[in-house]
Amino acid sequence: MKHKYAESDGTTRHVWDVERIWKLAEDLEPFEIHIEEIRGLDSVTWFYNGDEPTVRSVSRHAGRILNADTSLPPILTEDFRVFDGMHRIARHLMEGTSRILVKKFSTNPEPDLIEKL
Template sequence: MKHKHGRLINGKRHIWDVEKLWALSESLPVHTIKIDSIKELDQDCWFADSRSAPVPSIRNVALHCKRIINANMAYPIILCSDGQLIDGGHRIAKALIDGKSEIHAVFIPLPPADVIE
């Protein structure tokens, strides 16, 4: 999986192939939401999981900055039905840097995980 989304559920890591989730979201309506309403806005989504995420070194933060700079704002972020972020953290960061207070989002029902560890 090139792009993946993972979260802990009942002590096990559930992982989804984000490219499959993109395909599921293509025909869904796009909503404009307040960035401040995104639950993960003030959480460590990139460096918190020491099993799969690097430490926030200067190099790793710079690599994330590059992804933020290059984020394509033409695509909406993806949230699950309950509002949890699935994909789009770099687009959210770019919108914040650009002084935006809103962003486009789609809401999808989260299918069963592709991998459970």
């Protein structure tokens, strides 16, 4: 899995292949939400497992945010977490956008990997 999304409950880690999520989300109908409904906006997202927010790593993410194609709706989990599109969401936040189009699963697809922690 090149691009992945993971959630952990402290004992188990669920991992999804984001490229598979893109395919599964193709037929989901985009709809508008208030950007503040998205969970994780105030969580550490890109820096974990020893990846420190250095100037270089922050600038790498800043570049991705500035180049993000906001015409593509982010893909959300059943509970409004972000499977794919956090850089696009960050750009919307920087631009002061309050409402955005998203695609959302009503039930999350089965994860590609389940690991015991």
